[in-house]
Amino acid sequence: MTSRTGRSRDSGFYQMICAENLTKKFDDFLAVDGVNLQVFPGQVLVLLGPNGAGKTTTVRMLTSVLKPTRGRALVAGYDVEREAEQVRFNIGVLTEHHGLYARMNAQEYLEFFGKLYRLELKQIRRRAEELLHRFGLFEDRFRRLGEFSKGMRQKLALVRALLHDPPVLLLDEPTSAMDPESARAVRDAIASLRSGDRTIMLCTHNLSEAEELADQVAIIRRGRIILSDTLENIKQNVLGPAEFQATFSKSLDGWSADLPEGVVLTERGANWLRFRVQDPPGTNPELLRMLSARMEMVTFQELPRSLEKAYLEVMRRAVIEEGNLAQ
Amino acid sequence: MLNNLRPVFIIASREIRDQLRDWRIIFPVVGLTLFFPFLMNFTAQQMLGFVQKYGATIVGERLVPFLLMIVGFFPISVSLVIALESFVGEKERGSIEPLLNTPLQDWQLYLGKLLSSTVPPLTSSFLGMAVYLGGLRIQNIPWPETPMMILIVLLTIVQAIVMVSGAVVVSCQATSVRAANLLASFIVIPVALLIQGESILMFWGTYSTLWWAVFGLMVMAALLVRVGLAHFQREELLGREIDVLNARWIWRVFKKSFWGDVRSLADWYRFEISKTIRSMRISILITFVLALVGILLGADLIHQFFIPLDQESLAELDERIGLLVKAWPVFAVKPVMSIWWQNVRVLILAMVLGTFSFSILGVLPLMASMGAVGYLMALLTVNGIPAVTTLAFILPHAVIEVPAAILATAAILRAGVIMGTPTPDRTVGEVWIESIAIWTKIMAGVVIPMLLLAAAIEAWITPRLALLLVK
């Protein structure tokens, strides 16, 4: 698959996942509405949204098990409708319901799927051994899958998705309904899969997971992408400029000062101050000098800006907008 | 080609291995293949002893092959659960989606499932028959003759394929295993009725008819596999969460095919009915030819069943018609309604027969009535009644009634054609509802009104015209 990839005009990179106006209607219900996505090689895109937002439906269209009602999509350079078979050879999918065959053992399970991907038995065994070792399942390879814990099952499903070494991975809620330890293990496993040439799309409603793994985030709500950007940009654009807190050894009653250009005092406590800084590298040195000249400063730190905050803000705005439209 | 079949065998062998590890399947199948044949052996022995006491050996001899057939049939109907679960079971357990994500082609997946659902029932029924035959040998009861054995084995195989492929079609459609099991009655009941018919034939000793049953079932099996393949699409397995038993959905699909999007009754006739009739052109032609064949076959029966009508009864003819004229006064509604209802009932029966046989049996009522007409005409002609008179008995209402019957039968044929035509964007369920809607449309819009008119003519005009001619 050399020249089959869709080149984007401006970036010069080719996209591994490219969706244009992707839409799915179930009867009269718009489950996915005009979704546009672009993911480049080596990137991790997190599709973030509440339950029922249309994440699974989007993935199913990208894996060509559901036909789009409108729009089109290329995955690994192949059209999901016209070249479904090629698409399937080039993707690894972790579905929302892992549904393993309870009466098989892990080895048999992987051999079955490997054969469906037309791999040689020798090849399958070698790959399986390597991957099972990597995910800590090798000792359990002859146990019936019915006896596997939830975390083990999910990891095995991940092994299955990776068996044919696909360039594109689609992971649908890989850690939902999992205890924290299993979720940690699966998340670490996913983190270890990031590499220069593997493209990953991950669906989740878990914000910390998104924050941990994402390069790009697309927030989906009621079938529409309401925001899509890099993690950093989203925080910057939604939450505004970075905030810093300075904490002092003594109480600050009556403190006031002329702050440098681009610095705003946002909040104050008994012995601390918070500033919003437009251009931290430019103005922070001056601010620091000013503050420590007058009082004893104990700490000066950037306030963490979580994706959670940005997400909730974006959702809040979407609801307000909807209300305005309805009126 | 062989390379393309490999995934089919990969799917099938995995499933069969899975079944062998499932005690829910192993237990009843082993039970049925080992204990049930013993029970039948015992039955055969007892019955043989019993009837021999009364010298009715023939009944006993016929019982032996009959029980062989039953021993072969039972395991199939029990292991039908495998086929019923094949798709919907995996869907319910969530294991179907990873499978759909692999580069399998739709037909490979379908055939793999079909194969894995056919092998266990057939294996168990062969095992059962082997145990039964072994038992006969031990008890020194002679085996049925070889042609009979071949016949029974073939019947068992085609019955298994018909039932399993029907069940797999159901499994693709159903949204839950429970719904699939409910729908299974649509398979088990007709086949059970068929087995009853076959048993009667077997005791009657008309074995050649059983060969026809083998042939008919083979055609059915081929059609079922084809219909299943034609409408199977992986999209459908995840694309709908609608239950097959969802009345609102059924009504919507039905209404769309029945009414289209016209506004008024006049438009319905002008656009919808005429469009449907045009789409039935070839079916109408075929039905017309079949009706002619029916008449000719019926007329031909005169050589076998000639009944000389004596002159007396012929002389009474005008008297009888006179009675009829009195009994059916002009514009009396009751006789019209009874003739009309009689005809409508026959055509509904045709639909029911057609539903379970891909339309094949749906042509029987038309051919039978045409045969009767042909026979009657031949009988009257041979007995010296002039053709004009004969035609006068029939023609005035037949001119309307026969085309109506041909249309109704053609609609049934058309339904079968639609079912067998590949339309991957629609499911079997949808197509089935659509074909019923088409039939209903033709019946309600054209056939039933025509039959009403024909019945009025038959009750009010025909007897009077006949009376005129007989005198």
Ligand SMILES: Nc1ncnc2c1ncn2[C@@H]1O[C@H](COP(=O)(O)OP(=O)(O)O)[C@@H](O)[C@H]1O
């Ligand atoms: N096969 C289907 N038929 C009808 N509605 C569906 C089907 N699949 C999903 N939906 C609906 O589409 C919406 C989006 O579902 P989904 O993509 O599963 O959301 P998510 O994965 O984000 O939770 C939901 O409201 C769901 O009920």
Ligand SMILES: [Mg+2]
């Ligand atoms: Mg989902």
